[in-house]
Amino acid sequence: MPRNKVKLAYIENDAARKATFNRRKKGMLKKVNELSTLCGVEACVVIYPSTSNSQPEAWPSTATAHRMFSDFKALPAAEQSNRTMTQEDLIRLRIAKAEEQLKKVNEENRKMELTQIMFQILDGKSLNSVKKEDLNDLCMLIDQNLHGIDIRLQMLNEPHIL
């Protein structure tokens, strides 16, 4: 914007994009803090650098996100006069969607956990150390992975497929 007006589009140049990211991240967080201070609200920002492999960044902190959630539960129910059934339906829809997301997160976590256990076993760890409740799920996961390996072997044996 200064010196040159910048087109609002993804910056292809790596160095320029990184520089802009750092500059603007700083500026944006300052804005968030000002809003927070001036207006007496709690604000929380999370950035996921989807193209790089760096960690997601959260402000002011992950702990704050936690606390915001706890505080929320303590809120007194306020008077709302215009609520309708239609609105209730919409809210239920939102809850359902969010719960679905939550389920996905949990499933993904479970899969990660089991994958790690699988690799530990492939690396020589004793099966005795695996929790009983993990074994069944682990079998399924290993089956899935074996299937992938199987397909690759087929492709190696039949190079014309490639």
Add this chain to the structure above:
Amino acid sequence: MPRNKVKLAYIENDAARKATFNRRKKGMLKKVNELSTLCGVEACVVIYPSTSNSQPEAWPSTATAHRMFSDFKALPAAEQSNRTMTQEDLIRLRIAKAEEQLKKVNEENRKMELTQIMFQILDGKSLNSVKKEDLNDLCMLIDQNLHGIDIRLQMLNEPHIL
């Protein structure tokens, strides 16, 4: 900051604070979107107005949160745990927000329903037609209303209170 330089502190004046909140919220979200577009990152903001009884607000949309989660899947296992907690916290925050709204809607609907029944009875409708499960709540509501009437009668009888 323009016209006058504003001191970075909580704005006591209600109207001014509300106006500033709306103005700056808009500006801040624009900054977040620009950062997102220019640098190819996913960003998410939650604002929790701790002093008022309004609901927390989240940006950008549910759809974006979905996509953020999908991107997240592709990351190596070691980096997952940190990200997951933040993501999960945000989703839980949204669920809590929606559930709180839902509770309000239900309470309000229930109260309106009972109030209608109460007026129908005052209008001569038989008590036999009232559902068993409504009777208890109805009594409480009527008690509340009678209490209000009682106080008004007292005030009429003792005008010096006014």
Add this chain to the structure above:
DNA sequence: GAGTCTATATATAACAC
């Protein structure tokens, strides 16, 4: 309240180191 206006405070792109 929600817009519009306008003077001024800030944010920041390019450059240089």
Add this chain to the structure above:
DNA sequence: TGTGTTATATATAGACT
């Protein structure tokens, strides 16, 4: 990479509608 400098684009406080 991370600074600092500077010219310019933006954001926005207060006033008015």
